[in-house]
Amino acid sequence: MSFGLNLEKLRKEHKISQSKLGSTLGITQQMISSYEKDISSPNIDTLVKIADYFEISIDRLVGHIIKSENPESPKVQFDRLFDSLSAQDKEQCLLIIKTLILDRDISTDKVLFKKTS
Numbered sequence: 001m002s003f004g005l006n007l008e009k010l011r012k013e014h015k016i017s018q019s020k021l022g023s024t025l026g027i028t029q030q031m032i033s034s035y036e037k038d039i040s041s042p043n044i045d046t047l048v049k050i051a052d053y054f055e056i057s058i059d060r061l062v063g064h065i066i067k068s069e070n071p072e073s074p075k076v077q078f079d080r081l082f083d084s085l086s087a088q089d090k091e092q093c094l095l096i097i098k099t100l101i102l103d104r105d106i107s108t109d110k111v112l113f114k115k116t117s
Contacts, residue, residue, distance in 0.1 A: 001063045002038050002063060003035065003038065003041065003061065003062045003063060004035055004036045004037055004038035005036075005038075005063075006060075006061055006062070006063050007032075007035050007036050007050065007061070008036040010054045010056075010061075011032075011036075014054065014086075017029075018032040018033055018036070019032075021053075024053065025046065025049050025050065025053065026049075027046065047061065047062070055087055055090070056083050057083070060083050
């Protein structure tokens with residue numbers, strides 16, 4: 001998928017207008033539109049801002065898929081799925097993972113995450 005299609009998809013998933021996204025990033029609505037139509041491409045600083053805004057990697061934003069011997073390894077699959085979550089869902093996912101680890105550690109008398117006072 002092209003950068004423009006990725007940007008449009010992300011923007012719509014986050015229910016944000018081109019104008020609002022542009023304003024947040026410090027660029028015009030017209031520039032966002034030209035990115036989405038693949039008429040122009042952002043510079044690296046703007047790519048970083050966009051990736052940070054959507055909380056994804058630049059590789060993912062530009063549609064670059066890292067090839068590996070086993071592209072569906074658990075790590076690759078987890079990264080792909082985690083990147084597609086909203087910020088709130090990412091927080092919930094992290095809490096679930098920490099709970100799973102804590103439950104496992106309690107059952108084996110090994111604690112990685114200690115509760116702080």
